[in-house]
Amino acid sequence: MGTALREARIEAGISPEQAAKAIHGDKSKISRFENGRHRVSRLELETLSFFELATDRVMGREAQRARPPGC
Secondary structure (H helix, E strand, O other): OHHHHHHHHHHOOOOHHHHHHHOOOOHHHHHHHHOOOOOOOHHHHHHHHHOOOHHHHHOOOOOOOOOOOOO
16 A cells, blocks of 8 residues: 555655645655555545545555546
8 A cells, every 4th residue: 555655646746745744744654654654544545635546546446537428
């Protein structure tokens, strides 16, 4: 889960500091999440879901995007 969270954060262009601020934590907590040393709560994961597709990627699901008809 941590690796996927890190990849999503980096892909979204979000710094560890920005992610920490979103969960009212510090940079070391984000590091612990990403290194698998601290479990991410559901609330924290939902808060961090501003990383595009992060929740689906971390949970091992493919995100389904709505597509307009004919695409």
